Amino acid sequence: MRPVSKKSYYYLDALSTGNVELSAMEKKPTYPRPVTVNDVAKRAQVSKATAARVLGGYGGASEDVRRRVTAAAKALDYKPNELARSMTTGKSGTIGVVVGDIENSFFGLAVRGISDVAHANGFNVILANSGENIEAEKSALEVLVGKRVDGLIVTPAHSGDTAHLKAVVRSGRPLVLLDRSLPGFHVDTVVVDDRDAAFNATSKLTEAGHRRIAYVSAVKAAADHFPDGSPIAISSVLERVEGFLDACRQAGIADPERWIRRGGTNEPDRLRAVVTALMSEPDHPTAILASDSVIALEIFKTLQIMKIPIPAAVSLISFHDADWTSVTNPPVTVIDQPIYAMGRKVAEILIDRVNGDTAPAAFCVMKTRLIERQSVAAPP
Amino acid sequence: MRPVSKKSYYYLDALSTGNVELSAMEKKPTYPRPVTVNDVAKRAQVSKATAARVLGGYGGASEDVRRRVTAAAKALDYKPNELARSMTTGKSGTIGVVVGDIENSFFGLAVRGISDVAHANGFNVILANSGENIEAEKSALEVLVGKRVDGLIVTPAHSGDTAHLKAVVRSGRPLVLLDRSLPGFHVDTVVVDDRDAAFNATSKLTEAGHRRIAYVSAVKAAADHFPDGSPIAISSVLERVEGFLDACRQAGIADPERWIRRGGTNEPDRLRAVVTALMSEPDHPTAILASDSVIALEIFKTLQIMKIPIPAAVSLISFHDADWTSVTNPPVTVIDQPIYAMGRKVAEILIDRVNGDTAPAAFCVMKTRLIERQSVAAPP
């Protein structure tokens, strides 16, 4: 027997086991190998290096050669292999974005802002969803770094666990935080004035005469209550809670913490239970502040089911001027955040960094605005 | 309230002292070169090939070597370069998705379905937005193919211009169409029964006694009217229009085409103008069928502004059971599409193809369901 090459061994194995895969493979049409610079070069009668220069648009070349190469490329339908290109240049022309919940229109809008700026600057966007889960965030980051993205935009799911983010910064890859800051972590950050926003909204409620005001947030946690010993892990949530509490205290409301509740991301059932329980208490709140529009929508639905009229029995204010908030009955008063602008801003900062900007880390706070509609009234 | 500077742009470094990371950054980006298999190999005292085998998990290796390499990798914090890996294997572990409008919750949900299946199978998703623009679609495709995605999911923006899609198929890269089919283009496709859905919804309106029914679609075009000589370029739109017309004709309505209108994607002003014009005609329609939820929302708002009561003066049915449709006043009757399931299905088909499935192209039609709420009544 002659020496058995790996190939013929595979072949024998397939035959002896009656493997169907092989016959499938045999049938599989053999697609043309994608054309490379080398193919173009040969056809244009120049060296690989020369062809690469005109194709990649970096070196000089005579008019004659340039024309020949371009013609050959078109004739062969040459498509550059971005992978190979990225490998030598070290640049992928891609930025990675990790958001908490892609289905939340807040992130949808922010991502559009990011994409618009990215594409205008010749960058592509790889989007990953953490589902507000820190482990998913870590693995997403791992993948994006593995793909050698040029920079990262992240809405960190947890401010306690930031080793993976610090590792990114240490490796020299630009990172910008969106919507949430990380205490003690000096890196470019774009957020809104969450504290002011919550303070203003809550003040609006206290001024209307409310004394029992609930704050319902989205972030999943072990317990429903915030003041349960479990720390608040997201800066924007913390800021909002503080603004909320400040406004309550300033209005002389005692123990406002008791009305703070958490729902869960993508867990409408759980949130509904929380709201139902909240409103079933004997001295239930007369006003609710919702931390985002999906929370608010669920609260709205639940109140509707419970036949609790807005704003007659309960007033409602929500973060995020989602599109539906103006068509409900009543339309709901919201805190308008410049989300699209935030997306643009965060992408602009990132791209500057990718292009070599070494200025000190910027902390960018954007203003919000209260849009008063008809979901706020005096308490019953 | 906490003072916020007008420019809302702070330099943290100016406030904090002695930030090591940043002062290092001010110098030059002399970051440590990322560690490679070679580095690991050297540290573990084995050859590059051996280290690569255990790191890549493909070849065999003795227990001793395996342990040494693993330890070295951990000590050096080795992160594989996916780019390099993809280049030799030809597989990137990534699927590309091109949707019409990422902000439309229809696509948001579908993308979540796709992502869930993709990630469960070890694939990553690169998302691109065509904005229903055929040129943007082409360029997105170009980029994704350049990045050597393993497969593509596309919602084609135009059924007349499909050369770029055919080129993808010809190159052997799996492609699956979502939500829209392409006539004469035999490739895996996942759609809903648009024609039936439109027929049923329209029938519901005719049964309620309506004779003047408008169909408002999202797709941008040169003119407002469909029957203007410009062909309908998207299969699902065409199917819906046909279902709509069939139902009208079956109810004995003459010239139903006159009530067909187009808005525009991401052009609320334009759509509002269309609706306003439509409803300002002397014999304006008494019912409207909206082709998706963002269209419906805009129609809803416009009618509200015009003080045209729903359903007293005008009945409304919309495609897509968007979350807000149940909280409006009145809640709107919708055609529920299994969007998330469609996303999952389309990803499953694609991944099967990537894994070598060579079965003939599948055409998958999913059923819709009419959810009756309170936006339909008899005409005034």
Place this chain on the structure above:
DNA sequence: TGGTGCCATGAGACCGGTCTCAAAGAAAAG
């Protein structure tokens, strides 16, 4: 004890680009 087959390992080609460097040729300067 030699043959045989398997396993572990290392050397080096390879993927498809970029980039460095040197040689050849052309134009400009002396």
Place this chain on the structure above:
DNA sequence: CTTTTCTTTGAGACCGGTCTCATGGCACCA
């Protein structure tokens, strides 16, 4: 006409993995 400078071009290394192939060692068997 020679020297210098600039431009155009080609040869080949390189990026960081994968993969083929050859080799050396060991177990198994007659």
